[in-house]
Amino acid sequence: MLILASLSPTRAEILKSFGISFKQKGCNFDEDGIKTDLAKSFVYLACKGKMDSCKESYGLDIPLLCADTVVSTKGKILRKAKDKKEAKDILLKQSGSEVDILTCMMYESKKFSFIDLSQTRYIFKKFDEEDLENYLRSDEWRGKAGACMVEGFCKKYIKEVVGLESTAKGLQIEKLLPFIKVGVKG
Numbered sequence: 001m002l003i004l005a006s007l008s009p010t011r012a013e014i015l016k017s018f019g020i021s022f023k024q025k026g027c028n029f030d031e032d033g034i035k036t037d038l039a040k041s042f043v044y045l046a047c048k049g050k051m052d053s054c055k056e057s058y059g060l061d062i063p064l065l066c067a068d069t070v071v072s073t074k075g076k077i078l079r080k081a082k083d084k085k086e087a088k089d090i091l092l093k094q095s096g097s098e099v100d101i102l103t104c105m106m107y108e109s110k111k112f113s114f115i116d117l118s119q120t121r122y123i124f125k126k127f128d129e130e131d132l133e134n135y136l137r138s139d140e141w142r143g144k145a146g147a148c149m150v151e152g153f154c155k156k157y158i159k160e161v162v163g164l165e166s167t168a169k170g171l172q173i174e175k176l177l178p179f180i181k182v183g184v185k186g
Contacts, residue, residue: 001021001022001023001062001063002020002021002022002023002062002063002064002065002107002180003022003023003024003025003054003058003062003063003064003065004022004023004024004025004065005025005026005027005050005051005054005058005064005065005066006024006026006027006050006065006066006067006170007024007026008067008143008170010151010169010170010171011067011169011170011171012024014166014169014170014171014173015171015173018173018177020180022065023062025054025058027050027053027054027057027066028053028057029046029049029050029052029053031046031049031068031079034046034049037075037076037077039070039072039077039100039102040102040117040119042070042077043068043069043070043102043103043104043117044104044117046068046070046104047066047067047068047104047105047106048104048106050066050067050068050106051064051066051106051108054066055108060108060109060110061110063107063108063109064106064107064108064109065105065106065107065176066105066106067103067104067105067106067170067171068103068104069101069102069103069145069168069170070101070102070145070146071090071094071099071100071101071102071145071146071148072099072100072101072102072146073093073094073097073098073099073100073146074093074097076093078090078093078094078145078146078147078148079145079146080142080143080144080145080146080147081141081142081147084136087136087141087142087147088132088136090146090147091127091132091135091136091141091146091147091148092127092132094124094127094146094148094154095124095126095127095132095157096124096125096126096127097123097124098121098122098123099121099122099123099124099146099148100119100120100121100122101119101120101121101122101145101146101148101150101163101167101168102117102118102119102167103117103118103167103168103170103171103172104116104117105117105118105171105172105175105176107176107179107180112179114176114179116172116175116176118163118164118167118172118175119163119167120161120162120163120164120165120167120168121160121161121162121163122150122154122158122160122161122168123158123159123160123161124154124157124158124159125157125158125159126157127157131153135152135153140152140153141153145170148168150165150168150169151165151168151169
């Protein structure tokens, strides 16, 4: 059993698909206070801030799992879009471009902690304009880093990928599993 300190339905679905028992709880951390233009620094600081906040709120009687994801292209961090116009602008920056999706994941129990910062690089074909408008109307982009869904809208536009899809979905389950097994045993 662990606490998934994230309200992400995608992260919860990943844990469920691997039969991992968890309670899902939100974290009270404001990412807007982070001042950096570097995607790796941003995602690490956001995840660390969430972990620190969650440890204060929940303690470590049940192990904590926190994660944060950020999308970057052409050296610019693409955050979660606040509205449809911003989502379109963000997605157009990714269309026909090389896009990096970075996820930092932290697991902590009373006995040990684990940190992983991974990156998956996608090269996308140019997005079809009508398809993009349909995606924007669907609102599936809401709450997604960079308004990007590599398992959904963006999937048909992938020309090349280097890295784990789980990183792009927000939780490197392949890297986490061995640590959870160790934590369960002792």
